[in-house]
Amino acid sequence: MSILIVPAILSGMMMGAVYALVALGLTLIYGVLHIINFTHGSLLMLALYVVYFLNLHLGLDPYLAIPIVLPLFFTLGYCLQRGLIAPMSGGSEQNVLLITLAVSLMIDNLALYFWTSNTRSADIAYAYDTVEILGALLPLGRVIAFAAALAVSPVIWAFMAFTRTGAAIRAVAIEKRGAELVGIDVNHTYAICFGIGTACVALAACLLFPTFYVTPQVGYTFVLVAFTTVVLGGMGSLPGALIAGLLLGIIESLCGLFLGESLGQIGIFLAFILILLFKPSGLFGKRAGS
Amino acid sequence: MKFQSWGQCALAFFAIAYLAGVYFASSPIWMGFSINALIVTLAALSWNITGGLGGLSSFGHAALYGTGAYASAILQVKYGVNAWFGLGGGIAAGAAMGAFIGGLAFRYGLKGSYFALVTLAFAEVLRICASSFEWTGGGSGLQLKLMPGLAQLQIIERPWIYTGLLAVVGLVMFLTGLIKHSRFGAYLIAIRENEDAAEALGINTYKIKVQAMAISGAFGGLAGVLYLQLWLFIDSTVVYGSAVSVEALIGPIIGGAGTVWGPLLGTLGLHLLGEGTKSLLPNSPGLNFVFYAIVLICALRFLPQGFVGFAARFGAFNKKERDDA
Numbered sequence: 001m002s003i004l005i006v007p008a009i010l011s012g013m014m015m016g017a018v019y020a021l022v023a024l025g026l027t028l029i030y031g032v033l034h035i036i037n038f039t040h041g042s043l044l045m046l047a048l049y050v051v052y053f054l055n056l057h058l059g060l061d062p063y064l065a066i067p068i069v070l071p072l073f074f075t076l077g078y079c080l081q082r083g084l085i086a087p088m089s090g091g092s093e094q095n096v097l098l099i100t101l102a103v104s105l106m107i108d109n110l111a112l113y114f115w116t117s118n119t120r121s122a123d124i125a126y127a128y129d130t131v132e133i134l135g136a137l138l139p140l141g142r143v144i145a146f147a148a149a150l151a152v153s154p155v156i157w158a159f160m161a162f163t164r165t166g167a168a169i170r171a172v173a174i175e176k177r178g179a180e181l182v183g184i185d186v187n188h189t190y191a192i193c194f195g196i197g198t199a200c201v202a203l204a205a206c207l208l209f210p211t212f213y214v215t216p217q218v219g220y221t222f223v224l225v226a227f228t229t230v231v232l233g234g235m236g237s238l239p240g241a242l243i244a245g246l247l248l249g250i251i252e253s254l255c256g257l258f259l260g261e262s263l264g265q266i267g268i269f270l271a272f273i274l275i276l277l278f279k280p281s282g283l284f285g286k287r288a289g290s
Numbered sequence: 291m292k293f294q295s296w297g298q299c300a301l302a303f304f305a306i307a308y309l310a311g312v313y314f315a316s317s318p319i320w321m322g323f324s325i326n327a328l329i330v331t332l333a334a335l336s337w338n339i340t341g342g343l344g345g346l347s348s349f350g351h352a353a354l355y356g357t358g359a360y361a362s363a364i365l366q367v368k369y370g371v372n373a374w375f376g377l378g379g380g381i382a383a384g385a386a387m388g389a390f391i392g393g394l395a396f397r398y399g400l401k402g403s404y405f406a407l408v409t410l411a412f413a414e415v416l417r418i419c420a421s422s423f424e425w426t427g428g429g430s431g432l433q434l435k436l437m438p439g440l441a442q443l444q445i446i447e448r449p450w451i452y453t454g455l456l457a458v459v460g461l462v463m464f465l466t467g468l469i470k471h472s473r474f475g476a477y478l479i480a481i482r483e484n485e486d487a488a489e490a491l492g493i494n495t496y497k498i499k500v501q502a503m504a505i506s507g508a509f510g511g512l513a514g515v516l517y518l519q520l521w522l523f524i525d526s527t528v529v530y531g532s533a534v535s536v537e538a539l540i541g542p543i544i545g546g547a548g549t550v551w552g553p554l555l556g557t558l559g560l561h562l563l564g565e566g567t568k569s570l571l572p573n574s575p576g577l578n579f580v581f582y583a584i585v586l587i588c589a590l591r592f593l594p595q596g597f598v599g600f601a602a603r604f605g606a607f608n609k610k611e612r613d614d615a
Contacts, residue, residue: 273415
């Protein structure tokens with residue numbers, strides 16, 4: 001059994017890096033806008049379809065699709081927040097939650113209507129070339145995703161720390177009224193932040209697609225895992241999301257190994273319930289949940 | 291419920307006229323459709339106790355609905371228990387699951403979004419468990435033996451199913467009215483409006499919230515059992531799936547959360563809309579949910595109190611009381 005554990009942990013970490021990337025966007029949005037964004041999973045699903053169709057019709061490699069998909073989804077996220085979520089919610093936390101839920105229902109079911117529930121994947125031959133790490137054979141696509149996810153986190157961190165927009169985002173997150181008084185356009189900043197979060201999801205989709213598949217329901221699974229990652233890492237904490245994503249990937253992989261493949265995700269959701277109950281502030285969170 | 295305006299009376303009248311009209315409809319489709327809508331109404335009434343009266347918005351009411359359905363199905367299929375005991379077992383299991391989830395979540399002070407997320411996670415854990423274990427029929431679900439007759443609660447004639455469901459929905463609405471106007475209901479509404487103030491006034495908020503979850507669980511379990519008795523088959527997606535949770539919360543919010551008539555009005559309205567889409571655009575899976583979502587967004591923006599609150603504006607009996615609908 002122990003001979004299986006190291007590969008299981010490694011392959012869990014590969015998947016965990018993608019969870020972390022999805023969760024980075026979600027935790028960024030939570031940390032600044034203080035909203036729980038149910039559309040996140042649906043946007044991932046949508047991005048996966050865009051990557052799929054670009055590959056199918058234009059023969060574009062998923063990795064080369066990044067420069068197209070990223071700006072597209074940044075704009076989509078910006079417009080979604082500025083044009084729909086903010087004006088329709090009237091600022092109430094409960095309404096935002098319900099509106100993002102409604103938008104995700106809309107996206108998921110439109111996808112079901114237009115693209116049917118068939119599972120689709122692309123035939124990208126090199127993605128399953130194996131790489132040997134510590135005696136474990138890992139698919140190349142997953143290793144690239146892992147490396148890219150690890151590389152993106154410092155970029156986002158640097159953006160937040162060193163740019164004017166990053167400073168504005170941090171200011172709005174800490175004190176909305178105060179930021180407004182010094183001349184920051186709060187609605188614009190919120191929408192930028194939502195756009196960046198959505199771009200993270202689009203990037204995750206590009207990295208995920210070569211070794212994954214897409215169905216209209218795929219977002220729902222990911223959104224729950226992403227919530228778990230965000231809560232475990234501490235709501236709004238970027239390094240927390242990264243570590244928690246890797247941890248959950250390992251938990252899922254080990255549960256799958258010991259309990260059987262179909263129960264792999266149980267470990268994630270049980271972890272979710274336990275964290276929410278015992279430590280809603282997560283590993284790196286500052287505030288307790290309320 | 292006490293009506294506060296002619297508008298609300300008219301709304302209730304329309305609902306009753308529709309429900310009565312179903313008996314005389316030329317096509318049997320109407321009755322089949324209304325039977326489904328009434329079962330969802332029960333789930334909506336269940337959500338309404340915690341989400342509407344108590345302001346404890348659950349995103350995982352399927353956990354209660356599914357537990358009721360599975361408890362009854364397991365009792366009947368695996369232990370050969372009579373369906374009426376199965377009904378009791380399902381209601382009790384739903385209530386127990388409600389109290390369990392509530393007990394854990396409120397013990398650790400989860401509120402708002404966190405409560406919504408933890409209920410969602412519970413529903414998902416139960417769904418995966420139900421689809422993985424032999425005991426719950428695994429992926430293929432559980433099927434009841436066909437034993438028509440009232441003795442096994444398997445009614446075949448559509449009009450009788452419909453009449454029975456109308457009676458059950460009426461009873462649950464009556465109970466909701468009793469709860470709302472009882473001392474317990476007042477405590478629950480106080481918690482919704484301001485939990486800290488309620489606590490400061492000496493209300494044991496933890497106990498009240500857990501009791502509300504148990505009542506909600508009993509109603510939800512009842513809805514699940516009736517679904518089982520109607521279709522004689524359940525599987526994990528059908529009763530624990532996210533669609534159940536979503537339908538349970540959309541109806542009351544659109545109809546008027548925390549009101550007696552809101553869940554019925556909202557669910558009927560939505561299902562009529564869904565059925566309309568189906569007849570206009572056949573073979574369009576999921577499109578009804580797209581319209582539900584649009585209605586939900588519009589209701590949140592333009593009708594914060596739902597249909598019932600909107601109707602209260604027309605021909606109010608007493609202008610002063612109008613606002614506390």
